[in-house]
Amino acid sequence: MSDIDIRTEGRAGRITLTRPKALNALSYDMCIALEKAIDRWRNDPDVALVIIDAEGPKAFCAGGDIAEMYRTGMDGNFDFGRKFWRDEYRMNAKLAEYPKPVVSFLQGFTMGGGVGVGCHGSHRIVGDSSQIAMPECGIGLIPDVGGTYLLSRAPGRLGEYIGLTASRMGPGDAVYTGFADFYAPEDSWDTIKATLIETGDAATIRNMAQATPESPLAATQPQIDALFSGESFGDIRNLLDNSTGEVAEKALKAINRNSPLSMALTIEMLHRLRAPSLTIRKALELEYRVSHRVMEHGDFLEGIRAAIIDKDKSPKWQFADGDVPAIAISKMLMPLGRDSLDFREDGMKIGFIGLGNMGGPMAANLVKAGHTVTGYDVAGVTIDGASSASTAAEAATGADVVITMLPNGGILRSVADDVIPAMKPGAVLLDCSTVDVESARDVAAQAAKAGVGALDAPVSGGVGGASGGTLTFMVGGSQAAFETAKPLFDIMGQKAVHCGEAGNGQAAKICNNMILGVTMIATCEAFALADKLGLSREAMFDVVSTSSGYSWSMNAYCPAPGVGPKSPADNGYLPGFAAELMLKDLRLSQQAAEAADADTPMGEAATALYSQFVENEDGLGRDFSAMLPRFETKSRG
Numbered sequence: 001m002s003d004i005d006i007r008t009e010g011r012a013g014r015i016t017l018t019r020p021k022a023l024n025a026l027s028y029d030m031c032i033a034l035e036k037a038i039d040r041w042r043n044d045p046d047v048a049l050v051i052i053d054a055e056g057p058k059a060f061c062a063g064g065d066i067a068e069m070y071r072t073g074m075d076g077n078f079d080f081g082r083k084f085w086r087d088e089y090r091m092n093a094k095l096a097e098y099p100k101p102v103v104s105f106l107q108g109f110t111m112g113g114g115v116g117v118g119c120h121g122s123h124r125i126v127g128d129s130s131q132i133a134m135p136e137c138g139i140g141l142i143p144d145v146g147g148t149y150l151l152s153r154a155p156g157r158l159g160e161y162i163g164l165t166a167s168r169m170g171p172g173d174a175v176y177t178g179f180a181d182f183y184a185p186e187d188s189w190d191t192i193k194a195t196l197i198e199t200g201d202a203a204t205i206r207n208m209a210q211a212t213p214e215s216p217l218a219a220t221q222p223q224i225d226a227l228f229s230g231e232s233f234g235d236i237r238n239l240l241d242n243s244t245g246e247v248a249e250k251a252l253k254a255i256n257r258n259s260p261l262s263m264a265l266t267i268e269m270l271h272r273l274r275a276p277s278l279t280i281r282k283a284l285e286l287e288y289r290v291s292h293r294v295m296e297h298g299d300f301l302e303g304i305r306a307a308i309i310d311k312d313k314s315p316k317w318q319f320a321d322g323d324v325p326a327i328a329i330s331k332m333l334m335p336l337g338r339d340s341l342d343f344r345e346d347g348m349k350i351g352f353i354g355l356g357n358m359g360g361p362m363a364a365n366l367v368k369a370g371h372t373v374t375g376y377d378v379a380g381v382t383i384d385g386a387s388s389a390s391t392a393a394e395a396a397t398g399a400d401v402v403i404t405m406l407p408n409g410g411i412l413r414s415v416a417d418d419v420i421p422a423m424k425p426g427a428v429l430l431d432c433s434t435v436d437v438e439s440a441r442d443v444a445a446q447a448a449k450a451g452v453g454a455l456d457a458p459v460s461g462g463v464g465g466a467s468g469g470t471l472t473f474m475v476g477g478s479q480a481a482f483e484t485a486k487p488l489f490d491i492m493g494q495k496a497v498h499c500g501e502a503g504n505g506q507a508a509k510i511c512n513n514m515i516l517g518v519t520m521i522a523t524c525e526a527f528a529l530a531d532k533l534g535l536s537r538e539a540m541f542d543v544v545s546t547s548s549g550y551s552w553s554m555n556a557y558c559p560a561p562g563v564g565p566k567s568p569a570d571n572g573y574l575p576g577f578a579a580e581l582m583l584k585d586l587r588l589s590q591q592a593a594e595a596a597d598a599d600t601p602m603g604e605a606a607t608a609l610y611s612q613f614v615e616n617e618d619g620l621g622r623d624f625s626a627m628l629p630r631f632e633t634k635s636r637g
């Protein structure tokens, strides 16, 4: 996106606001892009810290982009604004709680939404041009984006003063009030950034920062504390009205411009929040109670009209005489119930194609987790809570992620031909079927050409793992696509291993299953031999499961009935994992071995044996562990 530049450099995740002509005002899309970036870097070992800065000398970020909120709000549509605020506040909380250092460089204006981006990180750097302010009461809002959190922690009554008067804080004031941490002359910022990029060590900032300039606010704090310690906005205003001196007069002049309702709310909120148990989430939740209602019942639309649209600077505030009744404050601050800010992210839009034994329960788990799923299966299968499409392309249209769970590579290729052209740019095609490496790589290349991400992510864990949400995913494809799909892996499975480039997930899967096929045969052979040598099956299990012959086939999926944990052997060898599916996977392994010129004699022998079992004997439709009763009927000749 051209308004924000997100990249990694050296050890740093870098976010640069690149809208200097609009004083880097924060749009909804910038907000979401920023959130996605820090989500991505949270567990990325290559990213040691995050640097947030902005282009142009005038502003780090002069506020939120409120024009669209005004337009939609004037049409009676309050949902756009509410969604903007909800998602923005969630991003603010993430920045404040981020587990890695977040370093911000705050030149020029940092106001409103800009404070939410720049003033919640762990290392906030100001310079000589810095001007930080929370001017929301001037547009009929309240100091939000976590502003009440910072204001309520400022020394004495400076929070009330800054919130009500929208005073601009220079570097000394910003550090004194807790909106910033370090002062460094702006001509040294490039060197600081370069050091951070190279070392990934935020502790180096302390050595590069300089002594903080004087804080004028600190000098006037005794007067401010005396003037702003009233119980309510009315008390504060009365006192200012009846006081003389420069501080009182300047404050009164500023306050007379602002919305009385907003200022009364600000005082009430700061008083409520000023407690040892204060967290940023508590502050944001309280702020959201106001912002959810402010277009409908507050002064926000009138404030924007006067300041930005008509620019007449004469807003017609409610309670213009400054007498705000307590009931008006309570109404705005009442809990929101179901509409409360819960910091949850909206579900993804998912197309799910192939709703068979595995795909059906996987899709059901995604629905349960709150995602919007549209399913499609040629057999007409439907899933409770998911909508049904009449074609694969329809299921893929508009989806963030399209998941396929199909029988084989040929079918995957034909489904990919249908869905990729229907997918939106940047969406991810997530194939969880077991298919050949070549099909996986071809589909990934086809997706890349269309500007769509692709992952091959075959699974282990069977039908039980699919319904229990405990599958293991072996994933090939780009890191970015992997990060997009990660929340879905967390729902459908217990582990997702990123194995590298496209096709590597399938490579891991067929290697794993080649081992599984070979070890199952070896385990069954050994049981049959032990029988003939007069060893009890119980003794055989007890020894091997705790000796060097142990394996998943013996310990977790024992092919002998009545021995070890419950397995398909205890259920007449009903699959479980059907012998023909094992044959399919073994054939895929041999196809790949041939293509890669790898010598796999055991895999070859296992393939031949399962093919004999499934195609010439009674293996079809039985579990793959039914090799044991097969060996029981055989003798050496």
Ligand code: NAD
Pocket: 353, 354, 355, 356, 357, 358, 359, 376, 377, 378, 379, 381, 392, 405, 406, 407, 408, 411, 415, 432, 433, 434, 435, 459, 460, 461, 462, 463, 576, 577, 578, 581
């Ligand atoms: P399944 O046969 O039960 O499901 C496949 C589904 O795909 C069916 O419902 C079928 O109607 C549908 N389908 C076929 N062609 C289609 C098309 N063109 N468009 C839309 N839908 C189509 O198979 P499954 O057991 O769910 O296995 C799916 C995949 O998972 C396979 O690749 C399999 O190897 C792999 N797998 C299965 C298990 C297991 O234990 N079953 C374990 C691991 C991996």
